Amino acid sequence: MSCPRCGDRGRVVTDVTLRAQVSAPRLAALDALDAWRRCLGAGCDVAYFRGAEIIDRADVPALARHADDDPERLVCFCFEHTAAALTAPGGAALRAAIADACRDGQDACEQKNPKGRCCLGDVDALLRAAAPPALVISAPSGGCSCCCGDD
Ligand SMILES: [Zn+2]
Structure with a gap:
Protein backbone atom coordinates (compact mmCIF):
# COMPACT_ATOMS: atom_id res chain seq x y z
CA MET A 1 0.00 0.00 0.00
CA ARG A 65 -5.89 26.37 -1.59
CA HIS A 66 -2.14 26.24 -0.87
CA ALA A 67 0.92 24.33 -1.99
CA ASP A 68 2.85 22.35 0.64
CA ASP A 69 5.58 25.01 0.72
CA ASP A 70 3.28 28.05 0.78
CA PRO A 71 3.97 30.06 3.98
CA GLU A 72 0.25 30.89 4.10
CA ARG A 73 -0.78 27.23 4.24
CA LEU A 74 -2.56 26.10 7.38
CA VAL A 75 -0.55 23.81 9.65
CA CYS A 76 -3.00 23.90 12.55
CA PHE A 77 -6.40 23.38 10.93
CA CYS A 78 -8.49 23.42 14.12
CA PHE A 79 -7.38 26.90 15.17
CA GLU A 80 -6.22 28.09 11.74
CA HIS A 81 -2.57 28.90 12.31
CA THR A 82 -0.43 29.30 9.20
CA ALA A 83 3.16 28.17 8.72
CA ALA A 84 4.15 31.85 8.56
CA ALA A 85 2.52 32.62 11.92
CA LEU A 86 4.02 29.58 13.61
CA THR A 87 7.55 30.35 12.45
CA ALA A 88 7.29 34.06 13.33
CA PRO A 89 8.40 35.32 16.76
CA GLY A 90 5.73 34.05 19.13
CA GLY A 91 5.35 30.76 17.32
CA ALA A 92 6.32 28.79 20.41
CA ALA A 93 3.54 30.56 22.31
CA LEU A 94 1.05 29.64 19.59
CA ARG A 95 2.22 26.05 19.88
CA ALA A 96 1.58 26.13 23.63
CA ALA A 97 -1.88 27.62 23.03
CA ILE A 98 -2.73 24.83 20.57
CA ALA A 99 -1.65 22.18 23.07
CA ASP A 100 -3.72 23.83 25.83
CA ALA A 101 -6.79 24.05 23.60
CA CYS A 102 -6.40 20.38 22.61
CA ARG A 103 -6.18 19.38 26.27
CA ASP A 104 -9.42 21.27 26.81
CA GLY A 105 -11.03 19.28 24.01
CA GLN A 106 -11.54 22.27 21.70
CA ASP A 107 -9.79 20.58 18.78
CA ALA A 108 -11.47 18.60 16.00
CA CYS A 109 -8.43 17.09 14.31
CA GLU A 110 -10.19 14.08 12.84
CA GLN A 111 -12.56 16.34 10.90
CA LYS A 112 -10.51 19.48 10.27
CA ASN A 113 -7.00 18.22 9.60
CA PRO A 114 -6.68 16.44 6.22
CA LYS A 115 -4.38 13.99 7.99
CA GLY A 116 -7.16 13.25 10.44
CA ARG A 117 -4.85 13.71 13.39
CA CYS A 118 -3.43 16.38 15.64
CA CYS A 119 -1.25 19.02 13.99
CA LEU A 120 1.30 19.25 16.81
CA GLY A 121 3.73 16.80 15.20
CA ASP A 122 3.73 19.01 12.10
CA VAL A 123 3.98 22.18 14.21
CA ASP A 124 7.00 20.77 16.05
CA ALA A 125 8.70 19.73 12.80
CA LEU A 126 8.16 23.24 11.48
CA LEU A 127 9.53 24.86 14.66
CA ARG A 128 12.56 22.56 14.64
CA ALA A 129 13.27 23.44 11.01
CA ALA A 130 12.85 27.16 11.65
CA ALA A 131 14.88 27.57 14.83
CA PRO A 132 17.98 26.09 16.42
CA PRO A 133 16.93 23.25 18.77
CA ALA A 134 17.90 25.25 21.86
CA LEU A 135 15.24 27.84 21.03
CA VAL A 136 12.42 25.34 20.73
CA ILE A 137 11.39 25.34 24.35
CA SER A 138 8.15 23.45 24.50
CA ALA A 139 8.39 20.92 21.71
CA PRO A 140 8.74 17.34 22.87
CA SER A 141 10.05 14.80 20.39
CA GLY A 142 7.43 12.87 18.48
CA GLY A 143 3.82 13.82 18.00
CA CYS A 144 0.94 14.97 20.10
CA SER A 145 0.47 13.69 23.62
CA CYS A 146 -2.35 16.06 24.49
CA CYS A 147 -5.30 14.79 22.50
CA CYS A 148 -4.48 11.88 20.20
CA GLY A 149 -1.70 10.06 22.00
CA ASP A 150 1.94 10.20 21.08
CA ASP A 151 3.00 8.71 17.78
ZN1 LIG B 1 1.82 10.66 -3.35
Whole structure:
Protein backbone atom coordinates (compact mmCIF):
# COMPACT_ATOMS: atom_id res chain seq x y z
CA MET A 1 0.00 0.00 0.00
CA SER A 2 1.78 3.10 -1.23
CA CYS A 3 0.84 6.19 -3.21
CA PRO A 4 0.43 5.26 -6.91
CA ARG A 5 2.12 8.52 -7.95
CA CYS A 6 4.98 9.10 -5.50
CA GLY A 7 5.36 5.85 -3.56
CA ASP A 8 4.79 7.42 -0.13
CA ARG A 9 3.39 4.93 2.36
CA GLY A 10 0.93 7.49 3.66
CA ARG A 11 -1.09 7.30 6.82
CA VAL A 12 -4.47 5.71 7.45
CA VAL A 13 -7.44 8.09 7.64
CA THR A 14 -10.95 7.27 8.79
CA ASP A 15 -14.26 7.82 7.06
CA VAL A 16 -14.81 10.70 9.51
CA THR A 17 -11.87 12.54 7.95
CA LEU A 18 -12.91 11.72 4.38
CA ARG A 19 -16.50 12.89 4.94
CA ALA A 20 -15.24 16.18 6.37
CA GLN A 21 -12.46 16.81 3.83
CA VAL A 22 -13.43 15.50 0.40
CA SER A 23 -15.67 17.58 -1.86
CA ALA A 24 -19.26 16.32 -1.99
CA PRO A 25 -19.29 15.16 -5.64
CA ARG A 26 -16.00 13.26 -5.26
CA LEU A 27 -17.12 11.75 -1.96
CA ALA A 28 -20.37 10.56 -3.55
CA ALA A 29 -18.39 8.83 -6.31
CA LEU A 30 -16.33 6.69 -3.90
CA ASP A 31 -17.17 2.99 -3.65
CA ALA A 32 -15.85 2.63 -0.13
CA LEU A 33 -14.64 4.85 2.72
CA ASP A 34 -12.41 2.36 4.50
CA ALA A 35 -8.68 1.69 4.06
CA TRP A 36 -7.89 5.09 2.57
CA ARG A 37 -4.52 6.67 3.33
CA ARG A 38 -3.35 10.26 3.23
CA CYS A 39 -0.31 10.66 0.96
CA LEU A 40 2.41 12.61 2.77
CA GLY A 41 4.81 12.79 -0.19
CA ALA A 42 6.33 16.25 -0.63
CA GLY A 43 4.82 18.00 -3.62
CA CYS A 44 2.58 15.05 -4.53
CA ASP A 45 -0.82 16.02 -5.93
CA VAL A 46 -2.50 12.97 -4.44
CA ALA A 47 -4.48 13.76 -1.29
CA TYR A 48 -5.66 10.22 -0.48
CA PHE A 49 -5.17 6.80 -2.02
CA ARG A 50 -6.69 3.34 -1.65
CA GLY A 51 -4.83 0.77 -3.72
CA ALA A 52 -4.73 2.24 -7.22
CA GLU A 53 -7.64 4.60 -6.53
CA ILE A 54 -6.78 8.22 -5.74
CA ILE A 55 -8.41 11.43 -4.58
CA ASP A 56 -6.65 14.51 -5.96
CA ARG A 57 -5.72 17.48 -3.81
CA ALA A 58 -8.06 19.51 -6.01
CA ASP A 59 -10.97 17.55 -4.50
CA VAL A 60 -9.93 18.43 -0.94
CA PRO A 61 -10.68 22.12 -0.29
CA ALA A 62 -8.35 22.40 2.72
CA LEU A 63 -5.42 21.24 0.56
CA ALA A 64 -6.37 22.80 -2.78
CA ARG A 65 -5.89 26.37 -1.59
CA HIS A 66 -2.14 26.24 -0.87
CA ALA A 67 0.92 24.33 -1.99
CA ASP A 68 2.85 22.35 0.64
CA ASP A 69 5.58 25.01 0.72
CA ASP A 70 3.28 28.05 0.78
CA PRO A 71 3.97 30.06 3.98
CA GLU A 72 0.25 30.89 4.10
CA ARG A 73 -0.78 27.23 4.24
CA LEU A 74 -2.56 26.10 7.38
CA VAL A 75 -0.55 23.81 9.65
CA CYS A 76 -3.00 23.90 12.55
CA PHE A 77 -6.40 23.38 10.93
CA CYS A 78 -8.49 23.42 14.12
CA PHE A 79 -7.38 26.90 15.17
CA GLU A 80 -6.22 28.09 11.74
CA HIS A 81 -2.57 28.90 12.31
CA THR A 82 -0.43 29.30 9.20
CA ALA A 83 3.16 28.17 8.72
CA ALA A 84 4.15 31.85 8.56
CA ALA A 85 2.52 32.62 11.92
CA LEU A 86 4.02 29.58 13.61
CA THR A 87 7.55 30.35 12.45
CA ALA A 88 7.29 34.06 13.33
CA PRO A 89 8.40 35.32 16.76
CA GLY A 90 5.73 34.05 19.13
CA GLY A 91 5.35 30.76 17.32
CA ALA A 92 6.32 28.79 20.41
CA ALA A 93 3.54 30.56 22.31
CA LEU A 94 1.05 29.64 19.59
CA ARG A 95 2.22 26.05 19.88
CA ALA A 96 1.58 26.13 23.63
CA ALA A 97 -1.88 27.62 23.03
CA ILE A 98 -2.73 24.83 20.57
CA ALA A 99 -1.65 22.18 23.07
CA ASP A 100 -3.72 23.83 25.83
CA ALA A 101 -6.79 24.05 23.60
CA CYS A 102 -6.40 20.38 22.61
CA ARG A 103 -6.18 19.38 26.27
CA ASP A 104 -9.42 21.27 26.81
CA GLY A 105 -11.03 19.28 24.01
CA GLN A 106 -11.54 22.27 21.70
CA ASP A 107 -9.79 20.58 18.78
CA ALA A 108 -11.47 18.60 16.00
CA CYS A 109 -8.43 17.09 14.31
CA GLU A 110 -10.19 14.08 12.84
CA GLN A 111 -12.56 16.34 10.90
CA LYS A 112 -10.51 19.48 10.27
CA ASN A 113 -7.00 18.22 9.60
CA PRO A 114 -6.68 16.44 6.22
CA LYS A 115 -4.38 13.99 7.99
CA GLY A 116 -7.16 13.25 10.44
CA ARG A 117 -4.85 13.71 13.39
CA CYS A 118 -3.43 16.38 15.64
CA CYS A 119 -1.25 19.02 13.99
CA LEU A 120 1.30 19.25 16.81
CA GLY A 121 3.73 16.80 15.20
CA ASP A 122 3.73 19.01 12.10
CA VAL A 123 3.98 22.18 14.21
CA ASP A 124 7.00 20.77 16.05
CA ALA A 125 8.70 19.73 12.80
CA LEU A 126 8.16 23.24 11.48
CA LEU A 127 9.53 24.86 14.66
CA ARG A 128 12.56 22.56 14.64
CA ALA A 129 13.27 23.44 11.01
CA ALA A 130 12.85 27.16 11.65
CA ALA A 131 14.88 27.57 14.83
CA PRO A 132 17.98 26.09 16.42
CA PRO A 133 16.93 23.25 18.77
CA ALA A 134 17.90 25.25 21.86
CA LEU A 135 15.24 27.84 21.03
CA VAL A 136 12.42 25.34 20.73
CA ILE A 137 11.39 25.34 24.35
CA SER A 138 8.15 23.45 24.50
CA ALA A 139 8.39 20.92 21.71
CA PRO A 140 8.74 17.34 22.87
CA SER A 141 10.05 14.80 20.39
CA GLY A 142 7.43 12.87 18.48
CA GLY A 143 3.82 13.82 18.00
CA CYS A 144 0.94 14.97 20.10
CA SER A 145 0.47 13.69 23.62
CA CYS A 146 -2.35 16.06 24.49
CA CYS A 147 -5.30 14.79 22.50
CA CYS A 148 -4.48 11.88 20.20
CA GLY A 149 -1.70 10.06 22.00
CA ASP A 150 1.94 10.20 21.08
CA ASP A 151 3.00 8.71 17.78
ZN1 LIG B 1 1.82 10.66 -3.35
